[in-house]
Amino acid sequence: MMAQWHGDHDKLELGRVNACIVNAAPPYDDSNKFDDDGKTRRTGSFWTASAHVITAVIGSGVLSLAWSMAQMGWVAGPLVLLLFSFVTYYTSSLLADCYRHPDPVTGKRNYTYMDAVKANLGPRQVLLCGVVQYANLLGTSIGYTITAASSMVAITRSDCFHHKGTKGPCQASNIPYMSMFGFVQIILSQIPEFGELWFLSVLAAVMSFLYSTIGLGLGIAKAVDHQHGYGSITGISVGDPSVGYVSMSNKIWGICSALGNIAFAYSFSMILIEIQDTLKSSPPENKTMKRASLFGIITTTIFYMSVGCAGYAAFGDNAPGNLLTGFGFYNPYWLVDFGNACVVVHLVGAYQVYTQPLFAFFENTLSSRWPKSQFIHKEYYLKVPWGEPLHFNLFRLVWRSMYVVVTTVLSMVLPFFNDVMGLIGAFAFWPLTVYFPVQMFIVQRQVQRWSPKWCWLHLLSVSCFAVSLAAALGSSECMISDLKKYKPFQG
Structure with a gap:
């Protein structure tokens, strides 16, 4: 006080x-x-938290939902979406109770996801959590580079089709566009403070809503057309590949990869604690966060279901991996171009929002280890005629640029949208969305071993682990298959 x-x-x-x-x-x-810990008093409410949840969940993952539906069909597709939404909400509720420790209402605040893991599970689990989180951030950087380049290629091809017709020679390589995206990220990554990126976060949220809505509208418009695809009960048919069907093994791997893509679309648990840390302390943060998570996930699920079903109805079993770049839509070409431009703008900002925590962690670790290093600590200032001097740090310049270069090169080697999204979703879903929230809740509430609650929580965790493992295997198998037909740095 x-x-x-x-x-x-x-x-x-x-x-x-x-x-x-x-x-x-x-x-x-x-x-x-001020709050009880001396920090500036928080002013967040149910509505602000709900908005954060919605904008955190809705992203580029929505573009793969029609393809995911095509792998599973009209029955399993919507059912899987609902199951993922239920699990995500349930474990988000468990995580909300772990924001304060040891008491969920009056205990000490945990400001980040890793703080909550440390308070409830100890330092060893923090190390595991850190490895998973930062590996997921690395994978997300690669996925965003692939997606942004695909959208830029789609804009180029769309304009070409508009002038030369859909049969015209309109091929384009994604390598130059990945290089352009990487160059922009090298510049933006030199922004020293994460707090200065608030404008990118707001812009990214607006763009994600725009392109998602455009994809939904185009899907509905094509679905009501006489040449729509309808889809089928079981999804892509098994049969002779020479006549357009798929083998049983490819069908199974496709379903597994689709699970990873849906898991990626629902990945937001890693920032839930940070969202909860913006809420006023009265009413208790965990109660407000549970309501906000419920509202946000219901809203998102309705939107996801609409986009996925409309896209699947429009294209049937031939639904493209990326709804806006698969060229099931040619007209109005300007709207397709605008939707893809929104994707690019969104991912320019989202790349930084996701990588800045990784930058900060690595730099803070090395700064504390070598406190007298001039290379790490010394700031340089460059006078500019139009404003205040620009300041930069050699270590920050070198290491952040290297990170962007590495992720860009990996994107060029593995430019497979659905495979990468599925692998990221599989890798992050079980540990961050299920395992850690379940284990923290058991410790927080002192759930008795072998009690019905304990058994249910472990059954949920084991089941979700099996789903994540299947998704990882399916995405990996599809990636290996695609690599056999792809020549790196040429497509």
């Missing part, structure tokens, strides 16, 4: 009629500006 006393400053000039009252004026108290 912080307070300031301003006796003389707060005296009321009443013509000196009552000096006693003047001298007894109550002190000025600014304690309402």
